[in-house]
Amino acid sequence: DAKTTQPPSMDCAEGRAANLPCNHSTISGNEYVYWYRQIHSQGPQYIIHGLKNNETNEMASLIITEDRKSSTLILPHATLRDTAVYYCIVSLRAGGTSYGKLTFGQGTILTVHP
């Protein structure tokens, strides 16, 4: 599986956009970029995923560079409840010979300030 690199911590003001970067320079053609977050003491929560196109859902947007070597998760209007550890993970889809393996690094601690 491709390895990812994320900054250890970031700050954001409430109401502003939070932009979380991730480098995955060794990603292979059939690997997806997934983002999960873990709010203190809870189980991780899926946010969004993408292959090569930009994606948006009710929680966030995912921007993937054309060469697929990096991506950015955007929380458009961060709230205090978005304070969490955010994990960028590169993985295959769950099926066939893949069992949906997710390799969690240390992630980025996002702190949203009032």
Add this chain to the structure above:
Amino acid sequence: NAGVTQTPKFRVLKTGQSMTLLCAQDMNHEYMYWYRQDPGMGLRLIHYSVGEGTTAKGEVPDGYNVSRLKKQNFLLGLESAAPSQTSVYFCASSLRGGINEQFFGPGTRLTVL
């Protein structure tokens, strides 16, 4: 739907004791996983299952055993607990062939003295 539930929420064991952690999901997911998370670290996969009656080793399987006798349940056993197994244990499930969205339980905090 309850989603993924874990029993118990907290447990304290003495070295050498045994216990079983229960994970249950009501989403009819084929895949189930057990992870552990140590302070300041990401989750590490212990064992996983791709269907009823099947299990496989993950990254850190030593000292643990698992069973998946029913599709909705995935059990994690510690036969002889050690202080190094003090951790938070998370169970997760996902659909086969899906987008790899794993649904996680609330976790079990285990302390081994």
